[in-house]
Amino acid sequence: MDSHATPTDPERLARSLSVHGQQRRAPTRRLRDFLTRVEDGDLDTYGRGGAVARLEERVAGLLGKEAAVFMPTGAMASQVALRLHADARTCRTIGFHPRAHIEVHEHKGYEIVHGLHGRLLGEHDRLVTVQDLEAVREPLAAVLLELPQRDLGGRLPSWEELTAQTSWLRTRGIAAHLDGARLWEAQPYYGRPHAEIAALFDTVYVSLYKGLEGLAGAVLAGRSDLVDQARQWRARLGGQLHHAWPLAVSAEIGLDTLVPRMPAFWQRAQELAAALRGLPGVEIVPDPPQTPLFHVIVPVPPDVLAAAHQRFVERQGLELFLYPRPTTSPRCSRFEVTVGENAMALDPQGVRQSLLEVIQDAAD
CATH class of the missing domain: 3.90.1150.10 (Aspartate Aminotransferase, domain 1)
Incomplete structure (x- = not known):
């Protein structure tokens, strides 16, 4: 933040x-970019159709997931995903790094709004390890991993460590959720397609306004049934915008030119x-x-x-x-x-x- x-x-x-x-985010520059891209067919209604649907389909394809849904913020995307994983497992405990965005910047929304209990994994000044997961002595519904760990300077685990962690979770029936706000920036380090990285996780959130320089917004991707439920929670939480096409079009520009x-x-x-x-x-x-x-x-x-x-x-x-x-x-x-x-x-x-x-x- x-x-x-x-x-x-x-x-x-x-x-x-x-x-x-400000140089690349000034309104006049944005309007000039829009004029080269926007068409009347981009219009959506409450997140249905138009540029929003096109963006959802595109991101789902990039991440190799069945479906995706536009969310107005990344905080909403991750909290909803974690709630859905918790509801499905009738367990309210979720794990994440002490410096994860959901803990540091979101005012305990996962707890106050969704009734989830946070379990901190590992130490503040290093990345989560498999040993940190093994040290947990209580049931977990899901674990959130942030790639890269922004508050640690953009650090990333090795591919071997990342696959070991997600395999450990999968064999125990614990959902793996990726806070991939900066997944676009992390992908070159691994040298693997976005879909191969995302395949390690049950759900993935990506930001539309950070590295993509979009206006705002996020996309949550995963199985079709989870995405359908996420759409319902978007409406319940007041995130169903009447028209979100400007956010979608600005994200498409970033996908084309910046990724x-x-x-x-x-x-x-x-x-x-x-x-x-x-x-x-x-x-x-x-x-x-x-x-x-x-x-x-x-x-x-x-x-x-x-x-x-x-x-x-x-x-x-x-x-x-x-x-x-x-x-x-x-x-x-x-x-x-x-x-x-x-x-x-x-x-x-x-x-x-x-x-x-x-x-x-x-x-x-």
Whole structure:
């Protein structure tokens, strides 16, 4: 989530390193893109027909699933999927990493809205392992795995570890749900088709607005009967929009133009990490990046870094990150680098010099 970001004056901001920078998301640019794509036949009614149905069919095909349903948010998609798995197994306990999005950013919606009990798996600062699953001594309805683990810097388990975990779940009748908000970004690391990755899971959620740069929304894919039930829950939770075609069309643009670019974005992330590596007190997590997303730890407190970065933006018109986050040390902070077309327009050595300037300003 980027809810803590401080808005930047558009008149001062000329460039951004972030995939969420304003340059590619401005309304005028979006409208120009729409004019080349939209047709009257794209109109849907309450999520039925038009571009929404076309998008659902396309994503289901990409993920190798029987069916898919558009959801207005990823939070709704994952919570509904986990509820359905719990209902089917008459078990209310679900497992996930302590830093999973569903735990950190969704205000206990799985518990308050759906009556589910969360079981944290493993430790905060590492990925879930098979041993963490084996340590659970209570029945589980489902386990959510997040690929990549955003709050750990976009880390991914090896293919062997991932298949071992999902096989362990399957043999015990525990559902595997994929928080694949950034599955598009994770796929190049595995070098396997999206459908082969998704085949390890009973249900898969993908985001339409992060790496795809869509307006908003998500898609949940799985068996046809589960998807039909998910449509009912979408209506019950107030997520059945009268017209969702603009969200679907913007996602289709991302599928066409940005998914094929993910390997290049990953390569640029590695180039940026290499350029930043070696700056005094700076650490790259993970190093090297496993996706077009990684974290940078700097020896500056978050409030001091935010102020120095804002001054830099006002001087140079370049946004290096959206907002700094705390670390376990009060003397350090971290920020996220998310590589898309915005970052492709920036020279890695120039980014290095810019970050050095911010850090030196913060130290004065």
